[in-house]
Amino acid sequence: MSTPLGPEIPSRDTFGPAMKNYDAIVDPETDLDATHWNRITAQLAAVSQTAPKAVVTITIAAGIATVVQHRAQWGNDASVAPVVTRTSAGALTVVWPTLVNDLQAAPESHAVSIVGFVVSPTHGTQPMRYLYYHTNARAGSFNFLDNAGTATDPTEVTILAY
Secondary structure (H helix, E strand, O other), rough: OOOOOOOOOEEEOHHHOOOOOOOOOOEEEOOHHHHHHHHHHHHHHHHOOOOOOEEEEEEEOEEEOOOOOOOOEEOOOOOOEEEEEEEEEOEEEOOOEEEEOOOOOOOOOOOOOOOOEEEEEEEEOOOOEEEEEEEEEEEEEEEEEEOOOOOOOOOOEEEEEO
């Protein structure tokens, strides 16, 4: 049974119908009151609406973009790393996998669905300006400019995908 789990966005209904207590709670240390469970699942669904899905830190030296570190809701091994392409000075494209397995003991496959990015570029010690284009559900294209408005590679950029 495949249900929405990271990186997909679950709704309250993902966790099934609201629970009701079958009987009185005898021991609150071993029995979970239905009210508590319903609040936990509602909170989890709510938090998932804006939770970050992935983060990647990239360095650029001599025109070569390198992924320094990456983490995602679906893990951080090399097989699920985003692919980073530098197309020209100050222009990067970052593409995450189309499908990933969740982190359950018996993994299920889920489509990556990114809605936007938070970008933190620097050039040496100087902050930079940037534009990004959300090209599809798993990719973004980024153009970086120095303070004079010239296309310039950042020394380092961290991109948070949500």
